[in-house]
Amino acid sequence: MPIISRGFHGRRSPSQEKLPPGQYETTGFPVLAAGPTPRVPTDDWELTVVSESGTQHTWDWPALNALPAESPTVDLHCVTKWSKFNTQWQGVSLDVLMADVRTEAEHVLVSSYGGYTTNVPLTDLLDGQAWIVFAYDGHPLAPEHGGPARLLVPHLYLWKSAKWVRRFELRETDEPGFWESAGYHNYGDPWREQRYRGD
Numbered sequence: 001m002p003i004i005s006r007g008f009h010g011r012r013s014p015s016q017e018k019l020p021p022g023q024y025e026t027t028g029f030p031v032l033a034a035g036p037t038p039r040v041p042t043d044d045w046e047l048t049v050v051s052e053s054g055t056q057h058t059w060d061w062p063a064l065n066a067l068p069a070e071s072p073t074v075d076l077h078c079v080t081k082w083s084k085f086n087t088q089w090q091g092v093s094l095d096v097l098m099a100d101v102r103t104e105a106e107h108v109l110v111s112s113y114g115g116y117t118t119n120v121p122l123t124d125l126l127d128g129q130a131w132i133v134f135a136y137d138g139h140p141l142a143p144e145h146g147g148p149a150r151l152l153v154p155h156l157y158l159w160k161s162a163k164w165v166r167r168f169e170l171r172e173t174d175e176p177g178f179w180e181s182a183g184y185h186n187y188g189d190p191w192r193e194q195r196y197r198g199d
């Protein structure tokens with residue numbers, strides 16, 4: 001078999017460099033959800049972090065908005081193979097929310113209004129890798145995309161970015177979420193193309 005050299009195909013363009021294996025770029029913003037869109041008024045909205053000892057930290061909407069916000073610009077990668085580059089968000093880093101939470105746990109089960117769940121290692125939510133976002137492209141986050149607030153953890157496939165996020169449960173044992181229980185990969189790194197269990 002002849003070996004086709006890299007030069008034969010030419011250099012990868014800058015946007016291809018941003019594309020994980022098996023993905024294509026889209027400029028639209030598809031809406032994907034496993035169920036109906038929950039409508040959560042900000043008056044009723046709460047976010048809770050519960051540690052393995054049962055200690056709870058809860059933020060209501062004014063409390064979330066009082067925290068220092070960041071404006072991350074990130075690429076999104078959906079397991080259905082679309083990627084969207086340079087999306088602009090506003091939100092609070094998980095580092096800020098977790099600052100006062102004492103835990104030895106390594107696993108997090110994230111759950112949403114409407115019942116969706118997904119699991120993420122705690123280390124993947126820290127060190128500037130994840131946010132609770134409430135604005136997209138300069139506007140309040142639309143309900144279809146998870147408003148009033150969603151998790152954004154862009155270095156993993158987008159199913160880990162729980163829309164309508166409500167609760168983070170810190171756990172000593174890992175507990176698969178909705179898609180992870182349905183045969184998707186437990187971790188979901190787009191650069192290692194971890195789409196399904198066993199990838």
Ligand SMILES: Nc1nc2c(c(=O)[nH]1)N[C@H]1C(S)=C(S)[C@@H](COP(=O)(O)O)O[C@H]1N2
Pocket residue numbers: 029030031032033034035078079112113114116144145146158159160161162163164
């Ligand atoms: N609560 C909730 N969050 C969710 C989902 C869902 O069904 N429910 N779908 C996930 C999947 S599979 C993807 S690809 C993204 C889609 O986000 P978008 O609709 O803003 O593009 O949300 C993720 N977060």
Ligand SMILES: [Mo]
Pocket residue numbers: 032078079080158159
């Ligand atoms: Mo997805």
